Amino acid sequence: MTTALSTLPSAAPLLAVEGLEQSFGGVMALAGVSFQVPAGLIYAVIGPNGAGKTTLFNALCGFYSPSAGSICFEGDELLGLPPYRIAALGVTRTFQNLQLFFNMTVLENVMVGCHLRARTGLLAAALRLPGVRREERQLREWAHEALEVCELADRAEQPAGALPYGLMKRVEIARALAAKPRLLLLDEPAAGLNDTETLALRDLIARIRAAGITVLLVEHHMPLVMSVSDRLLVLDYGSVLAEGTPADIQADPRVIAAYLGGAVQYAV
Ligand SMILES: Nc1ncnc2c1ncn2[C@@H]1O[C@H](COP(=O)(O)OP(=O)(O)OP(=O)(O)O)[C@@H](O)[C@H]1O
Ligand SMILES: [Mg+2]
Numbered sequence: 001m002t003t004a005l006s007t008l009p010s011a012a013p014l015l016a017v018e019g020l021e022q023s024f025g026g027v028m029a030l031a032g033v034s035f036q037v038p039a040g041l042i043y044a045v046i047g048p049n050g051a052g053k054t055t056l057f058n059a060l061c062g063f064y065s066p067s068a069g070s071i072c073f074e075g076d077e078l079l080g081l082p083p084y085r086i087a088a089l090g091v092t093r094t095f096q097n098l099q100l101f102f103n104m105t106v107l108e109n110v111m112v113g114c115h116l117r118a119r120t121g122l123l124a125a126a127l128r129l130p131g132v133r134r135e136e137r138q139l140r141e142w143a144h145e146a147l148e149v150c151e152l153a154d155r156a157e158q159p160a161g162a163l164p165y166g167l168m169k170r171v172e173i174a175r176a177l178a179a180k181p182r183l184l185l186l187d188e189p190a191a192g193l194n195d196t197e198t199l200a201l202r203d204l205i206a207r208i209r210a211a212g213i214t215v216l217l218v219e220h221h222m223p224l225v226m227s228v229s230d231r232l233l234v235l236d237y238g239s240v241l242a243e244g245t246p247a248d249i250q251a252d253p254r255v256i257a258a259y260l261g262g263a264v265q266y267a268v
Contacts, residue, residue: 012075013181014039015060016216020069022055029055030066031238034190037183037216037231042209044217044225046059046249047235048259053218055098056235057185058083062086072208073183077231084175091112094175096218102161106171109160110146113175114139123214139178146178149207151200170212173204183214188219234259 012038022030029052037043037268045053058064060071062083071078078086092113147153150170155163160171168188176184186205188237198221205228209215219225225232225245234242234249236258242249249255 002112013037013148014061014074014194015061015216016070017056017072018070018072020056020066021022022052022059022064022066022136028238030069032069033238034069034233034239035233035240035243037214039182040215041206041230042205042215042228043215044219044229044232045235046219046232046259047241049072050237051235052186052238053235055238057093057187057218060086060185061091074216084213084248087179090180090182091185092179092181094169094172094176094187096187096191098172100160100168100171104160105157106152106160106163106174107140107143107147107156107163109141110143110178111175114142134166136221139255142180143174143178149177149211150174150204166193167201169193169201170204173208177208179240181213183216184208184220185216187218188220188223189217190219198224223234 015037018034020030020033022027033052033056033147045056047053055064059066062076062078062081062085066079069079073086073091074091076089077089078089081089103113121239144153145157150173151172152167152174155167158170168193173184173186173189176186189205190201192202202224205215205217217225217229227236229246231242231243231245232249234252234255239256242255244250244252250260
């Protein structure tokens with residue numbers, strides 16, 4: 001689904017990553033990664049296991065502290081900021097492994113995401129000041145909106161642990177959306193989903209983009225990636241192997257050799 005947007009030169013990208021480095025002992029998980037994401041795109045990050053995709057997400061969200069480079073988001077430098085500040089600036093994410101509270105309801109799990117946007121302090125919350133109650137109403141409204149987008153509204157009061165796996169993964173997406181991001185990072189949202197759920201996920205990702213949210217998508221499911229993404233970044237051993245449209249990437253002999261192989265089918 002390549003849009004006209006992806007072919008236009010963009011004045012200022014939403015996200016500009018430059019020379020990002022992150023090592024663990026002797027392993028260079030990110031060995032000087034640079035790329036730019038224009039606003040309004042679905043931008044995929046692919047590559048073999050251990051290529052550095054999740055490490056990149058952890059660096060973008062402030063969970064890791066890269067030793068070099070810069071991460072410019074809408075003019076703000078994210079490097080060195082703690083995760084809650086980065087979320088408040090409009091970058092939220094889902095996790096490769098589910099991070100749900102199984103005993104809490106779906107709505108409660110999603111409201112945890114909204115609290116990243118809360119402005120009132122702990123003391124005001126403890127005293128139940130009027131501003132806090134107003135804010136809680138606002139957060140609840142955002143959570144309900146996110147549940148609507150993810151087609152989970154009818155599940156709001158169910159315990160998250162009682163949902164089928166595919167819907168649990170959607171709750172994670174709803175939580176990340178409830179914080180009203182400008183940039184949403186999805187780490188392997190299709191992992192463990194069946195074909196029907198994967199098709200529904202593709203529609204959901206397209207709806208999220210249509211709502212004006214730029215999406216960074218890490219995914220191994222090539223039919224999904226190639227059909228939904230405007231551009232792709234290919235990582236291999238912590239370095240950028242290629243960057244381009246799905247057509248560019250599928251025809252790139254280096255990417256085929258390192259990752260795609262010869263027998264990948266791209267029809268969904
Ligand atoms: N917290 C950590 N401590 C030590 N090594 C790590 C840590 N996080 C990642 N690594 C290493 O960094 C490299 C990149 O890992 P990463 O999880 O980013 O890969 P990935 O591209 O997300 O792979 P996958 O497709 O399997 O999820 C790997 O060699 C991994 O073992
Ligand atoms: Mg990963």
